[in-house]
Amino acid sequence: MQYQSYAYGKNHWTLEPDLPHVLSRFWKGWRAHETELQRFGTLAGGEAYRVADHVDKEARPVLVMHDLEGQRIDRVRLSPAQETLNRELSAINRAPYEGCSWHLHFAYGFLLADPGLYCIQTITGATVYAIHKYAPQFAPWKEELLQGKAFGATWMTEVQGGSDLGANKVRAVPEGAVWRLYGDKYFSSGAGLTDYAIVSARPEGAPPGPKGVALFLVPRLDRNGALNYQVRRLKDKLATRAVPSGEVDFEGSEAHLIGRAEEGIYYILETLTLSRLANAVGALGLARKAQLEALLRAQHRTAFGKKLEEHPLVRRDLTDLSVRIAGGLALTFRAVAAWEEAWLETPPYSPRYHYARLLAHLAKARTAEHGTYCTQLGMELFGGVGFVEDFAIARLAREALITPIWEGPANVQALDTLEVLFRKGAAQPFAEEFLPRLEAVGTEEARLAHSALQNTLAHLQTLSPEEAQWQAKDALRTLADAATVALLYDLGSERHARLAALYARHFLQKEEYPAWAMREPQVWLPEGMARDPIPDILSGRKSGGS
Structure with missing residues (x-):
């Protein structure tokens, strides 16, 4: 790994040009941390x-179905390095x-950004969230999860339903102090690793549709210490190989039962909102790592007689990376700030x-x-070589493919956006x-964003509802982009004002980036990333931690 990555071995916080500005805007106490x-940042880049x-290429999770005595255990075997790291990341x-x-x-999730490693923490975090708000009687389990002694999961997806929670068929039957679940979950992230999962199921007699779905907390072992459910198999995935997923x-x-059965769908949507924010920072973190890899290569690689970064077309692409990532961070952490204000509501x-x-x-x-x-x-x-698995950039691109799908694809986001808007x-x-x-x-670009938002x-x-759905994805994109322009201006730096103007021109006016940007290194070569030396591990010399 260390010989095929420009970004490995670097502190990803030290190199970060935008997140400190974003945190300063939305979290006044961030400097204490x-x-x-x-x-x-050292851990994330190291x-x-x-x-x-290592896990992606050589040490994927393996399902172990039986112990030495032939008893079903349905547990995954992980690389010892991943086991240790999972606990640290808790x-x-x-x-x-x-x-x-x-x-x-x-912020931690953005710096980490690996979908598999971060997914394990996000599904565990969603389990903690549900216990904290709606099942405080299980506080000891919550503490295990927070300390990295156990892991959680969110199992909602069924093969006939996908994102349609109203199509859930797993049945829940009361039996004294507990309930019994019958059915299966088709795509269960954390399968074989999970100790406590939150699971959607339909209580007997509940009405059809999403409002008949309740949320349950399901431990891996029942009260007698026996295996409480079975993992049918793990699934092969194009990306995110560090998190085992199965049936x-x-x-x-x-x-x-978590909370009140009739409120189950609302609890589920809360955890989904939390997971969608994690999906956003994960997508941007992958983008930042890709930018670091590409930028450092452009500084060190020569083609057609000069360094890649000296070519106008390369500067144009580096500009595109800077504009997209800065804009995405501003929008995402505005959403995080809104979540911070509202997450305790029931x-x-x-x-x-x-x-x-x-x-x-x-x-x-x-x-x-x-x-x-x-x-x-x-x-x-x-x-x-960007398409060769030897190089880190190939894995980043492959893993980014999951971010438009997990936690609801664009169609689901568009439908939910229409609901909350109107x-x-x-x-x-x-x-x-x-x-x-x-x-x-008051700038021309700000007026452009103002008009786009108002008109949309x-x-x-x-x-009509049908026509609104037909146009919803494009409308969602326009609203997000108009808000992003405002948020970039709001960061208050000269660089971010320039990025705001570039964002508006490119994504709202549908224009190519103006040529002046190629002569503005602060745009495509942000402070902190500039002229970073080739790491020792790339030049063949020994480096601590390699």
Whole structure:
């Protein structure tokens, strides 16, 4: 690994040009945690980067179905390096429950960015979240999860339903103090690793559709210490090989109802909102790693008689990477700030909670597009070797492919966006936040974003429900982009004002980036990334930690 990566062995926090500005805008207390971020940046660019590649290529999780005595255990065997790292990464989930902030949790996720390693923590975090809010009687299990002594999972997907939770068929039958589950889950991330899973199921007699689905907490072992469910098999995946995913069978599995059965669908949507924010920072983190790989290669590789970074076309692509990642970070952490304000709410929710949902949908859908595009562009900047699995950039592009799909594809995000905009009334606070900001900036690009946002909201309201759905994905993209322009301006630096103008021209006006950007290194070669030396591990000399 260390010989095929430019970004390996570097502190990914030290090289970060945008996140400090974003945190300064949305989390006033972040500087008290800068040492922690610095330490985590070393881990993300070092051991986590190395282990992720090792697992991907040589040490995928293996399902062990039986113990020495022939008893079913359905447990995965992991690389010892991944086992150790998983426990260390559990710190990601502790911040919101130890008097800190969701901003720190998601900053860690952005710096880590590996979908497999981060997925293990996000599904564990969603389990912690459900216990913390709606099943406090299981606080000891929550503490195990937070300390890395156990892992959680969110098992909702069934083969006939996919993202349609209303199609769930797993049955829940009460039996004294517990419930029994019958059925199967088709795609269960964490299968074989999970100790406590939150599972959607339909209580007997519940109405059809999503409002008849309840949420249950299912331990791996029942009260007698016996295996509580079976893992039918693990699935082969194109990406995210560090997290085992498989099919799970419930045949009278012991389960505990979380909260109130009739509110189950709302609890599920809460955990999905949390996961969608994680998906957004993960997509952007992959994009940043791709940018680091491509930028450092452009600084060190010569073609046609000069360094790659001296070629205008390469500078144009590096500009594109900078614009997309900075914009995505600004939008995502605005959504995180909204979540921070609303996450303790319970049904029935206030408008503030529905507004947080709206921003999460916009961030998830748009950053998934940016992430896949940026990693693909990073591969292209490597040339032919970018498609060779020996090089780190190939894995980043492959893993980014999952981000538009996990936690609901763009179609689902678009439908949910329409619901919160108009049925839940989030269109008004959205307009009230961003239209005045854009008007106050007063630049031509800000006026462009103002017009796009205003016209899109007005147009959607003139459409029939069917027509609105037909146009929803493009409308979602426009709303996200207009808000992004405002948020980039709001960061207050000269560089981010330039990025805001570039973003508006390219994504709202559909123009090519203006040529002045090629002569502005602060745009495509951000401070902190500039002229980074070739690491010792690339020049063949020994380096600590390699």
